[in-house]
Every structure is written in C-alpha cells, then in structure tokens.
Amino acid sequence: EAGVTQSPTHLIKTRGQQATLRCSPISGHTSVYWYQQALGLGLQFLLWYDEGEERNRGNFPPRFSGRQFPNYSSELNVNALELEDSALYLCASGRRRNEQFFGPGTRLTVL
C-alpha cells in the first residue's frame, strides 16, 4: 500500500508571494489533515478536509486555505507569505475518526 505523498519536497518563496503545496492520501482515505511544524515547535493543526469539503480549521489566518479534489488529494495555499510561515508542512490522511498517517512534508522557506 502506497503511503501519503507530498509535493514539492522543498519550496522557496519571498515575502508576499503565494505558495501551493500538494498532498495525495493513502488509497481509501477520505480525510486529509494539514499541520504546520515550525522549527523547534510541535505540530499545529491547520485544516481538515473530508469528502471534498473543508470541515474544520485551526487557529490560523484566512490566508491559509486549500481544497480537496474528487480523488481526495488536497492542496494547501498560503497567500501573502510572511517570514514566520517558514516551516515544515505535513499532511496526514485517515478515515474520519481513525488513525492518521503522515506524508514526508514540504519544507517551505520564506525569504
């Protein structure tokens, strides 16, 4: 069974630009969760998508958004990038109330 995949591995942007990160869940999983892992910090919940809809979001500003496609893959968009957005962005997939399995992450660097 293929695991969760994410692309790109690394992304370098400048302040004010937009970043798009992608996630493909494990086959059969309908939920995608996005988390931010800033350097030296734990993981912070960002967004949850299930069955094509945004179901919940964490304590992040609206410039963090995304969507989920009919094949359950997901995209995270970060607009008006700020220096403090530099972090590892992890997605995890699962089935609603069950275990979550993480992808390898996208390292976003904002210069």
Place this chain on the structure above:
Amino acid sequence: GENVEQHPSTLSVQEGDSAVIKCTYSDSASNYFPWYKQELGKRPQLIIDIRSNVGEKKDQRIAVTLNKTAKHFSLHITETQPEDSAVYFCAASRSNNAGNMLTFGGGTRLMVKP
C-alpha cells in the same frame, strides 16, 4: 480548546534502560491518544495509540497507559536501543464522525546511548 503538555523535553538513557514520557491533556472529552516517532528529517510515524475505553496497550517493547481521571497518559519504552533515538510526540483528540483533529504535545527528544 485542547491543550497537551509533554515532559520531559529531552531524555537521555543508556541502551537497555527504560524510557518514560508523560503527557497531560485538558479536554475531558478527548478520547483518542496517539504517539508518533519522528526521526531527523523524516515524517512522524504512528507507533502506538490508545482510546479512552482502555487503560493500557502494549506492542512489543512499547506500551501506553491512560489515566482518564487524572487526564494523563504515558509512553513506556523498555530495553531501549540506539534506533529508538528520535523525537516523540503525544497527541489527543475528540475522535468521532466530526473528525479527528490532533492536538500535539511539544515533543520529547530521546537519546539512547550505546
């Protein structure tokens, strides 16, 4: 919202010794408690989890215990090996059909000395 605290932040043990990492949570409605292991530069890997209807769960050298009354849960690793060296994260959530958003502790860096 939920708040999870994790201790210690760093833990150094000798190979073969046991390691214990403790977490406390604030939301009494939380019912799902996973533990993840993250090696340097790699993804968090689910190593064990427990739901609120059980008090203890074991899987070979690792075990998790849960005290719902005190709102704390712990990870126990016995006979530690150098490959156990990693950062361990605990998490808690209200797992139901409305989702399973995890709130993580701050992590414990475990170093196992050969």
